[in-house]
Amino acid sequence: MKFHLKVWRQKNAKDPGRLVDYTIDNINPDMSFLEMMDVLNDELIRKGEDPIAFDHDCREGICGMCSMYINGRAHGPQRAATTCQLYMRSFKDGDTIYVEPWRAKAFPVIKDLVVDRSAFDRIIAAGGFISVNTGQAQDANAIPIPKADADRAMDAAACIGCGACVAACPNGAAMLFVSAKISQLALLPQGQPERYTRALNMVKQMDEEGFGNCTNIGACEAECPKEIKLTNIARMNREYLTAAFIQE
Amino acid sequence: MLMTMSTLNAKIPPGPLAEKWSYYKEHAKLVNPANKRKLEVIVVGTGLAGASAAATLAELGYKVKAFCFQDSPRRAHSIAAQGGINAAKNYKNDGDSVFRLFYDTIKGGDFRAREANVYRLAEVSVNIIDQCVAQGVPFAREYGGLLDNRSFGGAQVSRTFYARGQTGQQLLLGAYQALERQVGLGNVKMYARHEMLELVKIDGKARGIIARNLVTGELERHFGHAVLLCTGGYGNVFYLSTNAMGSNVTAIWKAYKQGAFFGNPCFTQIHPTCIPVTGDYQSKLTLMSESLRNDGRVWVPKSVEDAKAIREGRKKPEDIKEEDRDYYLERKYPSYGNLCPRDIASRAAKEVCDEGRGIVPSGYGVYLDFSDAIKRLGVETVKARYGELFPMYQNITNEDPLKTPMKIYPAVHYTMGGLWVDYELMTTIPGCYALGEANFSDHGANRLGASALMQGLADGYFIIPYTIGNYLAGEIFTKPIPTDHPAFVEAEKRVSDRIHRLLSVKGRRTVDEFHRLLGKIMWEYCGMARSAAGLTKARDMVRELRREFWSDVRVPGSANEFNPELDKAGRVADFLELGELMIVDALHRNESCGGHFRVEYQDEGEAKRDDENYRYVAAWEYKGDDADPALHKEELVFENVQLQVRSYK
Numbered sequence: 001m002k003f004h005l006k007v008w009r010q011k012n013a014k015d016p017g018r019l020v021d022y023t024i025d026n027i028n029p030d031m032s033f034l035e036m037m038d039v040l041n042d043e044l045i046r047k048g049e050d051p052i053a054f055d056h057d058c059r060e061g062i063c064g065m066c067s068m069y070i071n072g073r074a075h076g077p078q079r080a081a082t083t084c085q086l087y088m089r090s091f092k093d094g095d096t097i098y099v100e101p102w103r104a105k106a107f108p109v110i111k112d113l114v115v116d117r118s119a120f121d122r123i124i125a126a127g128g129f130i131s132v133n134t135g136q137a138q139d140a141n142a143i144p145i146p147k148a149d150a151d152r153a154m155d156a157a158a159c160i161g162c163g164a165c166v167a168a169c170p171n172g173a174a175m176l177f178v179s180a181k182i183s184q185l186a187l188l189p190q191g192q193p194e195r196y197t198r199a200l201n202m203v204k205q206m207d208e209e210g211f212g213n214c215t216n217i218g219a220c221e222a223e224c225p226k227e228i229k230l231t232n233i234a235r236m237n238r239e240y241l242t243a244a245f246i247q248e
Numbered sequence: 249m250l251m252t253m254s255t256l257n258a259k260i261p262p263g264p265l266a267e268k269w270s271y272y273k274e275h276a277k278l279v280n281p282a283n284k285r286k287l288e289v290i291v292v293g294t295g296l297a298g299a300s301a302a303a304t305l306a307e308l309g310y311k312v313k314a315f316c317f318q319d320s321p322r323r324a325h326s327i328a329a330q331g332g333i334n335a336a337k338n339y340k341n342d343g344d345s346v347f348r349l350f351y352d353t354i355k356g357g358d359f360r361a362r363e364a365n366v367y368r369l370a371e372v373s374v375n376i377i378d379q380c381v382a383q384g385v386p387f388a389r390e391y392g393g394l395l396d397n398r399s400f401g402g403a404q405v406s407r408t409f410y411a412r413g414q415t416g417q418q419l420l421l422g423a424y425q426a427l428e429r430q431v432g433l434g435n436v437k438m439y440a441r442h443e444m445l446e447l448v449k450i451d452g453k454a455r456g457i458i459a460r461n462l463v464t465g466e467l468e469r470h471f472g473h474a475v476l477l478c479t480g481g482y483g484n485v486f487y488l489s490t491n492a493m494g495s496n497v498t499a500i501w502k503a504y505k506q507g508a509f510f511g512n513p514c515f516t517q518i519h520p521t522c523i524p525v526t527g528d529y530q531s532k533l534t535l536m537s538e539s540l541r542n543d544g545r546v547w548v549p550k551s552v553e554d555a556k557a558i559r560e561g562r563k564k565p566e567d568i569k570e571e572d573r574d575y576y577l578e579r580k581y582p583s584y585g586n587l588c589p590r591d592i593a594s595r596a597a598k599e600v601c602d603e604g605r606g607i608v609p610s611g612y613g614v615y616l617d618f619s620d621a622i623k624r625l626g627v628e629t630v631k632a633r634y635g636e637l638f639p640m641y642q643n644i645t646n647e648d649p650l651k652t653p654m655k656i657y658p659a660v661h662y663t664m665g666g667l668w669v670d671y672e673l674m675t676t677i678p679g680c681y682a683l684g685e686a687n688f689s690d691h692g693a694n695r696l697g698a699s700a701l702m703q704g705l706a707d708g709y710f711i712i713p714y715t716i717g718n719y720l721a722g723e724i725f726t727k728p729i730p731t732d733h734p735a736f737v738e739a740e741k742r743v744s745d746r747i748h749r750l751l752s753v754k755g756r757r758t759v760d761e762f763h764r765l766l767g768k769i770m771w772e773y774c775g776m777a778r779s780a781a782g783l784t785k786a787r788d789m790v791r792e793l794r795r796e797f798w799s800d801v802r803v804p805g806s807a808n809e810f811n812p813e814l815d816k817a818g819r820v821a822d823f824l825e826l827g828e829l830m831i832v833d834a835l836h837r838n839e840s841c842g843g844h845f846r847v848e849y850q851d852e853g854e855a856k857r858d859d860e861n862y863r864y865v866a867a868w869e870y871k872g873d874d875a876d877p878a879l880h881k882e883e884l885v886f887e888n889v890q891l892q893v894r895s896y897k
């Protein structure tokens with residue numbers, strides 16, 4: 001297969017950046033998108049050019065590191081898949097493919113397709129946990145948890161922190177990511193004592209990081225590789241309102 | 249090869265097996281809270297082992313600095329573990345106990361692990377589950393609201409806790425959140441996108457590291473009263489493996505070259521059910537859960553001609569009549585059949601493919617066929633039983649395993665070898681510890697499924713917080729050493745010299761090209777079957793490749809920028825050295841045990857262990873780049889289990 005790529009190249013955070021054209025041939029349809037990028041980089045290195053920087057690690061859809069905006073969609077055209085789970089057979093021979101980084105005010109570009117998502121870590125540090133020191137726990141079966149609650153908590157916990165929701169959102173909002181963690185912990189009995197301070201602190205940090213507001217567009221849910229549901233955002237809003245109310 | 253008699257002291261506490269850990273805890277020195285605040289600990293790696301250690305040490309009051317090379321601590325390779333985590337909770341009332349988990353682990357490891365450590369691991373396993381549940385880890389539950397368990401290979405009880413197919417992810421997020429909590433409280437300083445490139449030693453003790461900021465390329469000096477290496481396994485020495493792309497040996501390799509002994513480097517686990525290699529461009533291999541062997545039947549055609557016809561696309565698996573198929577595991581191991589242990593299933597697949605009966609174009613692949621299960625149970629049941637696995641396979645291969653057999657082949661998965669550590673998890677360098685997959689670990693020559701997650705968290709949450717105090721109690725008068733100390737200056741110079749050497753070769757071949765070639769050598773000669781002749785040849789090949797690397801590699805860009813090719817080049821350069829040590833170790837061990845199969849030592853295809861001569865941990869000491877490493881032996885003493893031959897026929 002042959003493709004025409006238009007790839008975002010940006011030397012560093014200060015460089016304005018631009019799209020650069022590449023043509024790549026002899027691509028096997030069973031290659032993953034990232035393997036296609038490997039082949040392109042191999043060619044660039046051999047030609048003495050600067051290879052394209054991109055983030056990746058597990059290459060099986062779980063670490064949340066890969067992050068490409070492909071043909072105007074976070075993680076490309078395939079539903080419920082990360083960039084590393086995208087295969088070239090999803091494209092047509094001769095296609096032109098645009099490859100860009102996540103774009104959001106809170107995710108500054110480091111180089112080419114690599115962005116800084118450390119804002120997510122700071123949101124977790126602000127409250128995305130249960131305060132229990134090692135060794136303080138009681139027996140694991142001491143608190144039975146209804147299977148349905150445990151399953152819903154697990155649904156929310158499946159978030160891989162990739163940031164596609166932010167990239168997909170025209171407002172650059174992080175609501176889906178933040179709400180997934182708030183929901184997971186609010187659904188479990190262990191999460192109750194800090195339930196409301198958690199919501200307040202995480203939302204506060206989210207705002208400070210420069211993420212946008214939610215205007216109910218729903219692009220985040222549509223592009224989320226782990227199919228995190230919008231209902232989490234509704235739950236987070238309830239938690240936040242109750243928290244604000246209790247605080248007053 | 250230099251031989252040195254055992255100078256290794258594993259510091260195993262006295263007393264009966266079941267009381268050793270309590271005895272240790274009661275007698276270990278303590279550090280009072282005011283002094284803890286003055287002590288700084290460096291934790292390299294934020295996988296299960298590192299994140300749990302960093303969080304717990306910070307909770308105790310130590311000042312912690314944590315490092316990882318990914319953009320966030322949450323992305324460590326532990327995130328990818330699917331199956332589950334073992335613990336001797338006996339919630340199923342099926343006769344499990346600490347002793348049974350201990351025994352299964354020792355036996356599974358083919359009697360090449362240290363009794364006292366393995367027993368302690370089994371003992372603290374129960375606390376791990378309590379801790380994780382308290383953190384909000386959403387383990388699978390039964391309708392009554394209590395925790396669910398599943399069974400896993402190598403055990404007759406149900407002791408594996410799981411969170412869908414994302415157990416590693418959920419455990420890691422629990423530890424990561426505990427870590428971030430400490431970051432928020434100011435007790436841990438987190439350095440993401442940082443890579444440790446040197447260990448700093450002062451007066452024989454570990455006192456810090458040199459790390460490279462991967463965004464700016466700057467080299468940084470960090471002091472610590474102690475250094476914990478929690479940097480994972482080195483399976484990527486084989487290029488293709490189920491490990492994440494960035495998994496590497498660099499941190500522990502630097503420690504090895506500074507004097508930490510390397511334990512059993514050749515012990516590698518090769519997992520039988522992975523998606524086969526399809527092309528040269530391939531960057532990694534994907535694991536398909538071992539549980540598939542419960543219902544899938546493994547086969548290849550009986551005749552080489554049929555296999556050839558399939559490889560060339562002239563025949564399909566459906567065209568091969570029942571009587572022309574060889575269900576070789578069922579034939580060779582009638583009592584265990586498709587469920588024989590990992591190492592045995594892997595070797596058997598290699599054997600039939602070497603005979604020319606492989607069924608993928610490369611020749612290296614066998615069928616895992618669900619058609620009988622579908623006939624017996626119906627499509628829906630089979631689909632439900634294996635949930636996400638079939639769609640995952642289909643997404644990667646574009647073939648529907650419900651319609652045509654899966655194609656599988658063994659792949660490198662885990663490294664039991666690693667830095668040698670004593671009972672306190674300290675390496676042979678005082679103040680330098682190794683935790684998780686990075687140490688030579690509790691798994692002997694073969695690891696049981698669901699035991700790596702257990703070990704990582706045991707090391708980080710429940711062992712190091714006690715054992716490090718015993719060392720740091722003696723360090724309370726050591727003031728932080730300024731990083732302009734000559735030892736830091738020299739270590740930094742070693743790092744920058746090497747980086748400049750890498751950049752200045754300006755050869756013609758890419759880093760990946762060398763990595764691939766190394767992987768091929770290791771896989772061919774130091775993989776599933778090893779021989780003295782092959783290993784001897786491979787040693788020369790690796791040396792030659794290393795020479796070529798340093799004269800012909802092309803690393804683009806510069807040292808002072810975000811440069812992933814440069815990061816990779818440093819890791820591959822270390823793999824090129826490690827490969828040789830693995831070969832040396834494999835060559836010296838004239839026996840077959842667990843994942844280490846030497847073709848000269850077998851009984852009709854079955855591994856032949858030699859307890860009389862090789863019942864020891866091989867701990868290798870670095871003696872210089874051009875010198876042979878020196879061998880130290882830690883004799884393994886078995887007082888609580890009887891050594892026996894594993895048989896699955």
Ligand SMILES: Cc1cc2nc3c(=O)[nH]c(=O)nc-3n(C[C@H](O)[C@H](O)[C@H](O)COP(=O)(O)OP(=O)(O)OC[C@H]3O[C@@H](n4cnc5c(N)ncnc54)[C@H](O)[C@@H]3O)c2cc1C
Nearest residue numbers: 293294295296297317326331332444480684685698700701
């Ligand atoms: C596909 C797959 C499935 C698995 N499934 C299971 C399972 O079901 N059950 C089970 O028990 N085990 C399983 N395992 C094994 C298990 O996941 C690992 O052994 C375990 O998670 C390793 O944890 P760790 O903390 O030692 O290292 P890792 O999680 O690998 O973490 C290493 C850390 O070190 C950092 N690091 C490395 N080098 C450097 C450096 N030089 N400088 C700075 N930082 C560095 C990394 O950034 C990372 O944070 C599986 C493994 C694979 C590959």
Ligand code: SF4
Nearest residue numbers: 159160162163165224
């Ligand atoms: S909610 Fe979905 S898209 Fe957003 S970070 Fe989590 S997994 Fe990624």
Ligand code: FES
Nearest residue numbers: 057059064066084
């Ligand atoms: S590389 Fe890990 S999710 Fe894509």
